[in-house]
Amino acid sequence: MIDTWLRKHSLIHTGATRHPFILGIRDGTVDLSAYKTWLGQDYLFVRAFIPFVASILIKAWKESDDSSTDMEVILSGMASLNEEISWFKSETPKWGVQLSDIVPQKSNQDYCRFLENLMSPDVEYPVAITALWAIEAVYQASFALCLEDGAKTPAELRQTCQRWGNDGFRQYCNSLQQIANRHLQKASNDLLTKAEVALLRVLEHEVEFWNMSRAEG
Numbered sequence: 001m002i003d004t005w006l007r008k009h010s011l012i013h014t015g016a017t018r019h020p021f022i023l024g025i026r027d028g029t030v031d032l033s034a035y036k037t038w039l040g041q042d043y044l045f046v047r048a049f050i051p052f053v054a055s056i057l058i059k060a061w062k063e064s065d066d067s068s069t070d071m072e073v074i075l076s077g078m079a080s081l082n083e084e085i086s087w088f089k090s091e092t093p094k095w096g097v098q099l100s101d102i103v104p105q106k107s108n109q110d111y112c113r114f115l116e117n118l119m120s121p122d123v124e125y126p127v128a129i130t131a132l133w134a135i136e137a138v139y140q141a142s143f144a145l146c147l148e149d150g151a152k153t154p155a156e157l158r159q160t161c162q163r164w165g166n167d168g169f170r171q172y173c174n175s176l177q178q179i180a181n182r183h184l185q186k187a188s189n190d191l192l193t194k195a196e197v198a199l200l201r202v203l204e205h206e207v208e209f210w211n212m213s214r215a216e217g
């Protein structure tokens with residue numbers, strides 16, 4: 001299902017995964033002030049993202065069919081997020097970014113509000129897990145690009161790219177995709193439409209998030 005949607009929406013998908021901000025990191029021309037903006041804003045995003053993942057854990061637990069392996073995958077994602085918050089706390093001072101000073105920009109606020117809406121108990125599990133997969137997969141694909149052979153990613157940004165471009169994170173994204181696909185297989189047409197719309201909204205918000213980072217730089 002998801003592969004079909006990605007083919008159908010390949011233009012926006014490419015816009016989110018090969019954004020000029022990412023291409024700039026990959027070819028070494030990125031404006032470091034844009035990186036700093038992204039870093040601070042992404043810290044705020046991740047803080048809002050954690051409760052969103054927690055809400056999906058609750059949905060998985062409430063599923064009638066056996067979703068215990070779903071829960072393990074989601075929980076492993078939450079454990080990485082715990083580690084990720086520590087990383088932001090150690091990375092930001094290196095760039096002179098003070099966590100307490102970061103003011104959320106509009107694209108970030110819009111994206112966080114979108115996550116908050118998806119946290120509602122009225123939002124079905126297949127819709128929410130599709131969104132979760134898409135959010136993670138955009139970062140995975142984007143940062144993996146910066147680690148490919150021939151990439152000229154600046155040395156001081158390689159660790160950042162490793163965080164989302166590494167193999168373990170790729171496997172986590174694959175597991176999420178499998179979970180989403182399994183639940184979408186059983187879903188009604190109405191639910192499929194909702195999940196497809198959620199996927200599209202994620203891709204749009206991701207493009208806006210990259211745009212925001214670049215604009216401020």
Ligand SMILES: Cc1ncc(CNC=O)c(N)n1
Pocket residue numbers: 042045046049084135136139206209
């Ligand atoms: C805007 C955005 N999208 C996806 C991710 C990746 N998920 C968790 O870290 C992220 N950090 N920020």
